[in-house]
Amino acid sequence: MTDPRAARGAADRPGRGGELSRRDLFRLGLTAGGASLAAACGWDGGPHLGPTLHAVSLANDWVGEKLLVSSSRLAPVYPVSRRTPAGLFPAYSISHPLPVVADPAAWAFEVKGLVERPQRLTLAMLQALPRVTYTVKHHCVEGWTAIATWTGVPVASVIALARPTAAARYLRFDSFDHGYFNGWDLKSAMHPQTILAYAWNDRPITPAHGAPLRLYSPIKLGYKLTKFLTAMTFTAERPLGYWEGQGYPWLGGV
Numbered sequence: 001m002t003d004p005r006a007a008r009g010a011a012d013r014p015g016r017g018g019e020l021s022r023r024d025l026f027r028l029g030l031t032a033g034g035a036s037l038a039a040a041c042g043w044d045g046g047p048h049l050g051p052t053l054h055a056v057s058l059a060n061d062w063v064g065e066k067l068l069v070s071s072s073r074l075a076p077v078y079p080v081s082r083r084t085p086a087g088l089f090p091a092y093s094i095s096h097p098l099p100v101v102a103d104p105a106a107w108a109f110e111v112k113g114l115v116e117r118p119q120r121l122t123l124a125m126l127q128a129l130p131r132v133t134y135t136v137k138h139h140c141v142e143g144w145t146a147i148a149t150w151t152g153v154p155v156a157s158v159i160a161l162a163r164p165t166a167a168a169r170y171l172r173f174d175s176f177d178h179g180y181f182n183g184w185d186l187k188s189a190m191h192p193q194t195i196l197a198y199a200w201n202d203r204p205i206t207p208a209h210g211a212p213l214r215l216y217s218p219i220k221l222g223y224k225l226t227k228f229l230t231a232m233t234f235t236a237e238r239p240l241g242y243w244e245g246q247g248y249p250w251l252g253g254v
Contacts, residue, residue, distance in 0.1 A: 075193055075218035075254065078135045083201065084146040089138075091208035092222075094178040094242070098207040099228050101176070107212055109196070111158060113234035114168040119161055123198060123212055129153040132195050136218035139254045150216050152197035156190045158232070168234035173215050175228040182215070182226045183239030183250065193217055196229065224252040 093099060101107045109126065111119035135149040164186070171184045188194060194217040198205055205211045210227025217225065223243050233239075244250045 073219070075136050078137065078147050080135055080149060082147050083135065084148060086201065089146045089148055089209075090140075090144070093227065094180050099177050100207050101212055104212065109213055109229055110231040111162045111233075112231065113172075114165045114236060115234050116163040116165060117161065119158070121158070126153050126158075126196060126213065127198060129157050132193070133199075134193065134218070136193070138218070138222060140222040141248075141252075149201050150195065150197045151199035151202075152195035152213075152216060154192065155194045155196060155215075155232075156192070158196065159186075159190065162234070164234045167236045170235045170238050172231075172233045172235055172239035173226040173229060174231045174233070175226050176230050177228045180226060180228070180242045181239070182224055182241040183235075183244065184224070185238075185251070188217070188219070188251075188253075191217060191219055193219060219254055221252040221254060223248065 091098065104123075107123065109119075109121045109123075111121065130153065131151055132154055133149065133151040135147060138146045138148060169186055171186065171189050172181060173184065174181045194215075197210075197214050197216040198212065200206070200209045205214065207228075210225075210229070213229045214227040215225050215229060224241075238250070241248075241250070244252075
């Protein structure tokens with residue numbers, strides 16, 4: 001298991017020099033060769049190959065979104081006894097030190113964009129909605145894994161409250177972590193294991209893991225799981241993301 005002190009700057013961050021196993025290659029969606037691997041290792045192929053790699057990466061994402069994401073495909077769950085010791089589950093943020101909500105009583109999660117009923121949900125309101133608890137394996141693109149228990153409200157439940165319009169195809173998740181954000185396809189967001197998590201290992205989530213609210217799904221790599229959430233916006237066009245805008249795989253599926 002990775003020493004958390006050594007992993008502090010690497011957790012949930014796409015690798016630039018780490019080795020990737022064969023399983024990692026499949027996680028990155030390498031259905032068309034080396035495009036996604038090149039992006040994940042920080043190399044874009046140069047001025048001639050770069051555009052081709054980008055186009056192939058988009059094709060990989062389309063295949064993953066249309067053919068591989070399924071509500072019946074569930075990540076395995078584990079007994080609580082298999083949890084990784086808390087101190088060995090790495091923490092990561094763009095901001096240093098870890099970002100913290102200045103006024104917890106004033107924090108709320110906004111649901112907006114192409115919806116009929118925009119929402120402003122406090123933590124208490126989210127906790128009052130139907131909840132999901134599971135113990136699953138977390139996958140970082142750098143190659144490490146860890147097991148933990150997460151509790152939260154299914155994103156599908158919040159989507160039902162907001163009633164997206166017919167034009168809504170994607171979601172953008174924003175945070176107060178130095179502009180970190182992610183784009184998701186609606187199908188992945190509706191997956192039964194995709195939640196807005198407010199508890200980790202049976203306790204309220206801490207800043208180390210994205211308090212007061214973070215996106216979580218065991219079908220995605222760690223960099224897709226936005227922490228320190230502030231808003232979820234429905235869009236017609238596909239949003240990029242903090243790392244995706246730098247060339248990393250957009251779908252980020254496990």
